[in-house]
Amino acid sequence: MRFEDLEFVNFKNIIEAIQNIDSPSRANVAKVLGLSKTTVSYVVSNLIEKEIVVETEAEDNGKRGRPGLGLKLNEKRWSAIGASFDSNRWSYVRTTLSGKVISKELGELVENPTPETMIESLVNEIKKHINEIDDYTLPAIGLGLPGIVDTIQNKIIIANDLKWHNQVNIGEIIENELKLKVFSANRFTAAGLAEFRYANPNNEKNLIYIGLGHGIRSAIFIDGRLLQGETFSAGRVSHIVVDENGPLCDCGKRGCLLTVANSEALEAKANELRKEKKYLSSRLNSENIKIDSDTICRLADEYDSCAMAALDSIVVPLSKGLGEICDIVNPKKLIIGGQLGSSSQYLVSKLRENMESKMSLELPGSHIQVEQAKLRELGSALGAASLVLENKAELLFEM
Ligand SMILES: [Zn+2]
Structure with a gap:
């Protein structure tokens, strides 16, 4: 070879x-x-x-x-493309050879996505921008995907949070349709990679990224290396049981982190609190406000009592689950991202309060830093592009 x-x-x-x-x-x-x-x-x-x-x-x-x-x-010539499917739409970035973002784009919303509609949306949107894929675009695409991703065969093995229980052979389809070599990772893993590679000024080598949204997933870096696992599911924290009497999860267990701390659990809690009418001055009581997780996060950052209480309800199980992972991994930093983590400073500060006090009690002298993700909505697609950049020498050698 x-x-x-x-x-x-x-x-x-x-x-x-x-x-x-x-x-x-x-x-x-x-x-x-x-x-x-x-x-x-x-x-x-x-x-x-x-x-x-x-x-x-x-x-x-x-x-x-x-x-x-x-x-x-040469930062002005070659570029790499990354795409990530999150919150039911693709986001795209194009980067220079060193990973600087040149442009970003948000795709159309895919309502109730199935594997087919998700792939169709990607193919159409990439084809629409095909003019931008010129001779100096690395002939590959990095994909941030939902669920457990076989990063060698570029397949989604299972995506519980989207209720996709069959394998999705996205790599082969994209390579056939777009004639681009595919590199892939779980979308939160990709976001973690971006934080690790491009927003890590002190080059911390022991770091955990946790993505909180519809799904929950971590990317764990130990001694500078991303943990992958035997069947690509290292960092899958969503099925850690944090409440044995909690709601039944699709995996068959009760009270998994996913069921009590994802965006749906947050929205359900906010609805429940609103019905109790305890927080009379809360803007969530207004009839014409849609209770979605973005609104809850925004209002909590504006000190809305009901929104803060709803977020508090997910901080408790999250601190428990994340505390256990941190005990095992012993990271320097815990980075909170994903749709919830990126949009709520309140959530991050509450997690910081809970986690830091917890960890310093258990491990005297150690001090875990809890930070909000810096790359926000760009992170996952940028991390996906970095998978292409990892392979730039292979791609460029043949050209
Ligand atoms: Zn579960």
Whole structure:
């Protein structure tokens, strides 16, 4: 296989070195990789010709002699596409080779999505924008998908929160329809990857991302690596039992985190509280307000008593479930995202209060930082694009 050839290995390593080392130049890259300058110069010429890399004026390093020209990825030429299906619609991003977002787009709402309508929406929307897929778009697409995703065969194995119980072979369909190579991950895993890769200024290596929305899922990073698991379901926290007398879950157990802390559980709680008429001044009492999770999150951030109480009701089980995961994983940071986490600062601050006090009691000296996701609605599609970028050397080598 060509990807095992030394020529490819050098190509890939040199691209990565140019992206990652300090002050990359031909000489520095050769030094870091232990390659001859001739080899590096040869590959770099090829990279410049393919418009993957450009030369920059090197900084004068104070040493004698003319400083060599610097190198960097060409951020103006090639791009990668990522798409994620969340809250019943696709969102899209296009990024540069280093993962900077060039453009973003939100697709049409897919009412009561089935696997077929979800895929149809993706194919139509990508085809509509096909003009934007030019010769300099990496010939691939990264997908953030609901449910447990077989990331090797690019299949959805099961998506309980959407009640999809059969496999969905989305990778094969998309590769046939769009002639793009597919890379995939669970949508919350993709969002976690984006936070880990692009919103992690201190390069924390032990981190948990939790996506809260219609589904609940975590992405767990230990020592800088994403946990995948034997059958791709590592980080699936939604069926941790937090209330043995709680509502029956589709999985057959009672009181799973999903049943008591997802967006539907939040909406049900808000409706229940409204009926009790305890919070008379709450704007949720108004007849013409639609009680959906976005509204609850927004009102809680405006100190609406009923909305805050509804969110409090999911904070308790969430803290319990997340506390257990944090005890096992011992992360530095817990990042709260997904539709609920991204839209409610109140929810994040309550979780912070609960989790931080809980963890410091149990593990003296340890201090877990609880933060709101920074990339919000962009995160998942950006993480999906990063799956393409992970493979950019393979995609570019053949071009
Ligand atoms: Zn369950």
